[in-house]
Amino acid sequence: MSKLVKWNLSDIFKDLSPDPIAVLPAPCYIYSVRFFPQNPDLVFLAGQNGFIYVFCLDQDHPQLIQELSVGKTIINSICFNLNATVLYATADDGFLYSFPIEQVNFLWLAKMSTRFK
Numbered sequence: 001m002s003k004l005v006k007w008n009l010s011d012i013f014k015d016l017s018p019d020p021i022a023v024l025p026a027p028c029y030i031y032s033v034r035f036f037p038q039n040p041d042l043v044f045l046a047g048q049n050g051f052i053y054v055f056c057l058d059q060d061h062p063q064l065i066q067e068l069s070v071g072k073t074i075i076n077s078i079c080f081n082l083n084a085t086v087l088y089a090t091a092d093d094g095f096l097y098s099f100p101i102e103q104v105n106f107l108w109l110a111k112m113s114t115r116f117k
Helices: none
Strands: 002-006 022-026 030-036 039-047 051-056 063-069 075-080 086-091 096-104 107-110 114-116
Touching (some): 022 039, 022 051, 039 075, 051 075
Antiparallel strands (some): 002 022, 030 039, 051 063, 096 107, 096 114
16 A cells, blocks of 8 residues: 655745645555646546546545556556646556546546557
């Protein structure tokens, strides 16, 4: 079990041991983390088990809102295109996965992936 911890570093000089803003649980080792450019309260974690986890931080308790899968392979890296309409993931199987992103009821959600070699 891994976890991602987010701090507000603007207060680091006032308090040498600040409390974290959020602690996000992850069931495996995390290789890549990205904040969604259109909404920095959405965090995408990608890791060793082939899943991308999408967390929402704009609440008192961070909430897992979506899980995306690329299969049984390790995700090495994730990134967004320039206008944040596609999430890309590279994996150990040699493929590049793309997940179209769309806004649904004020939430940004990813659709099914396409796989490129």
